[in-house]
Amino acid sequence: MFDYFSKEKSDFLGKKDKSKKGCVDEGIKEIIIAINSKKGYYTTSSCAGRIVLLERLSGRKNESNWLFSSHNKIKFNEIKNHLKNQIKNEIWLKQEPLILHVRCSGLKSAKKLLDISRKIFRRAGIISLSEKKIVVEIIGSERIDAIIADKNFIADENYLKNLVKYTNRNFEENKRKSEKFLKIIRSNL
């Protein structure tokens, strides 16, 4: 029988990376390699976790611009620099955890990845379940979503310094859990 999944997988992995700038990074490479080395799986999108300054434009469409995006811990001044000019819209500091989308060859392989992932990350689930496309989404737990400025206010330096401290702590915790996840993937998937 022709192995459609393996054909799709090699086609997909042969394509150039189309991910949005700012979200391909070293931190998640080993996890991607480990998953793609297993027969019934391939990753379709990923982010190791990042720290972002988001400008949210008004209106219901939830449009937003990135002012800043980092795949490393951040410094207070990096944030401060973005608050110097006149502020017209809401600015949010977000620390986002690992996110991975993994295509699976069948229900059995999806269930296996799901069960392994949920040992470390509570936010793992099958988000697509059509016959031709089964996708597991894995999302880390640590996150921060804090408003830091809008046209009428800017958080003071003391607040921002503390927020940066906790943002960096969560970033490290996400990294620690991702390393644990890598070990489990390698040995159990």
Added chain:
Amino acid sequence: MFDYFSKEKSDFLGKKDKSKKGCVDEGIKEIIIAINSKKGYYTTSSCAGRIVLLERLSGRKNESNWLFSSHNKIKFNEIKNHLKNQIKNEIWLKQEPLILHVRCSGLKSAKKLLDISRKIFRRAGIISLSEKKIVVEIIGSERIDAIIADKNFIADENYLKNLVKYTNRNFEENKRKSEKFLKIIRSNL
């Protein structure tokens, strides 16, 4: 053939509510009724969305206490009152969206609920996929996770007032989407 799922469903729904205090509320009742009125589904846990003050105890175990929990919009003074005494641990303000766990009778029913839910809530997925237990988790999008105090600092009043404003806005947005979700469940599930 004996209908195990319907038996489980009536047993479960006949039991008393075991949910943790502070998370059974009017806002989600109609959604629960709508889902439970459909043959292949029953809800096992739910929260309409809430605003919480969380005291996070130190150490790696991620233990935490709730200082305050609301299923309505909040007032600045409600938060302020909790910051008057000596602060020993981290205090976080969290605005959490709707969360629902739904048991499904089979893969087909799970897929249907998943596809409907994902039209409104991006964080919907199958989190359990054993033969006897298929569960869809649905989580709203709006959230805030902001540090507001620890033993060394307290966010100033101006920051807190603005944070409360955005917390309430997100709370309303979660409510609006939940109403939209209810309509879709009623007509399409």
